[in-house]
Amino acid sequence: MKIKFPKDGRFGEFGGKYIPETLVPAIEELESSYLRYKNDQSFKKELNYYLTEYAGRPTPLYYAKNLSEKIGGAKIYLKREDLLHGGAHKINNTLGQALLAKRMGKTRIIAETGAGQHGVATAMACACLGLKAEVYMGLRDTVRQRLNVFRMNLLGCHVHTVESGSQTLKDAINEAIRDWITNVNDTYYLLGSAVGPHPYPVMVRDFQSIIGREILQQMKKIGKSHPDTVIACVGGGSNAIGTFYPMIDTDTEIIGVEAAGEGLETGHHSATLNAGSKGVLHGMMTYLLQDTEGQIKETHSISAGLDYPGVGPEHSYLKDTRRVRYASATDDEVIRAFLLLTKTEGIIPALESAHAIAHAVKIAKKKQKSDSIVVTLSGRGDKDVEVVEEYVKKNF
Numbered sequence: 001m002k003i004k005f006p007k008d009g010r011f012g013e014f015g016g017k018y019i020p021e022t023l024v025p026a027i028e029e030l031e032s033s034y035l036r037y038k039n040d041q042s043f044k045k046e047l048n049y050y051l052t053e054y055a056g057r058p059t060p061l062y063y064a065k066n067l068s069e070k071i072g073g074a075k076i077y078l079k080r081e082d083l084l085h086g087g088a089h090k091i092n093n094t095l096g097q098a099l100l101a102k103r104m105g106k107t108r109i110i111a112e113t114g115a116g117q118h119g120v121a122t123a124m125a126c127a128c129l130g131l132k133a134e135v136y137m138g139l140r141d142t143v144r145q146r147l148n149v150f151r152m153n154l155l156g157c158h159v160h161t162v163e164s165g166s167q168t169l170k171d172a173i174n175e176a177i178r179d180w181i182t183n184v185n186d187t188y189y190l191l192g193s194a195v196g197p198h199p200y201p202v203m204v205r206d207f208q209s210i211i212g213r214e215i216l217q218q219m220k221k222i223g224k225s226h227p228d229t230v231i232a233c234v235g236g237g238s239n240a241i242g243t244f245y246p247m248i249d250t251d252t253e254i255i256g257v258e259a260a261g262e263g264l265e266t267g268h269h270s271a272t273l274n275a276g277s278k279g280v281l282h283g284m285m286t287y288l289l290q291d292t293e294g295q296i297k298e299t300h301s302i303s304a305g306l307d308y309p310g311v312g313p314e315h316s317y318l319k320d321t322r323r324v325r326y327a328s329a330t331d332d333e334v335i336r337a338f339l340l341l342t343k344t345e346g347i348i349p350a351l352e353s354a355h356a357i358a359h360a361v362k363i364a365k366k367k368q369k370s371d372s373i374v375v376t377l378s379g380r381g382d383k384d385v386e387v388v389e390e391y392v393k394k395n396f
């Protein structure tokens with residue numbers, strides 16, 4: 001079931017490299033460099049140093065006793081990626097790729113960002129490692145997420161405003177790819193999730209797999225070799241695949257949670273695996289939210305980080321082979337889960353992560369006290385308190 005490094009870049013029929021010819025040399029260089037460094041002792045040592053000393057790994061696996069007892073059922077454990085530098089799991093990936101870029105002799109890093117979280121995580125890694133960063137961001141997103149633009153600027157990163165298309169994430173990705181084609185010699189494209197053409201989905205998964213590996217180690221302390229159930233939210237799918245991958249060959253029940261937004265039936269959601277169809281976007285074959293003509297649909301989620309019309313190809317594969325189940329949570333359920341975790345445990349989760357909490361709350365009561373559910377808390381929610389306040393005023 002585990003696909004380590006597919007030579008053809010495929011997970012079953014998904015993945016691949018749907019790229020313009022002008023990008024082929026850059027992707028080939030990336031692939032051979034990644035293959036060379038992923039098992040290189042000095043690279044691994046350097047990455048481990050920054051993950052530990054700079055980012056704050058390992059993160060705790062916290063038994064959420066109050067929450068578990070309130071729900072009454074399985075024991076819920078939280079993998080605290082929210083405690084990492086920058087407040088989310090994204091730094092695992094940006095440090096890994098930025099270090100790789102350095103080894104490849106690249107001096108200029110470009111990236112795309114939607115809500116700005118990946119842009120900020122890229123800017124942090126680049127400031128730390130002495131690399132020049134430029135981030136593409138849709139105009140609409142720069143307005144909605146002004147603070148993150150300001151953060152990136154403070155971190156010494158130039159933000160390119162993208163005025164084409166819907167002026168959001170997918171347009172920012174298109175512009176970043178255009179830049180890469182023109183500047184392949186000195187430029188490294190630091191992609192923000194387990195998406196895109198091969199080898200990005202594999203590489204990002206590997207950098208994020210530290211989450212799942214630590215969970216397995218930490219389960220030993222409570223006398224189990226693996227969790228009974230593991231849950232993570234799915235946008236592009238990087239925190240989820242990083243959590244799931246090391247457990248694929250165990251009998252852990254694995255559940256990804258997508259954003260059902262205002263409800264799957266309303267069309268206002270970003271639940272790609274629940275409601276999408278197969279197609280090609282951003283260099284990969286995967287499930288997409290598209291219309292009958294193949295045009296990408298507008299997505300909606302209360303959490304900006306899950307608002308993506310595609311999903312990593314390995315998730316499409318894990319869905320079709322039924323190794324992983326993909327559930328969804330509505331905005332309403334997410335806000336309730338956010339408020340519940342905040343009140344019971346004193347932990348303010350990112351709205352993205354609150355999707356995973358919402359699903360854990362749903363299933364925990366049907367399980368035994370001896371069962372364990374591990375939820376990856378992908379990030380902290382300080383960034384989301386205004387959205388929550390507004391939602392509660394309007395709807396509760």
Ligand SMILES: *Cc1c(COP(=O)(O)O)cnc(C)c1O
Nearest residue numbers: 235236237238239305352378379
């Ligand atoms: C970006 C982000 C996500 C979604 O990205 P994935 O690649 O699906 O992990 C989830 N949670 C948080 C906190 C994020 O910042």
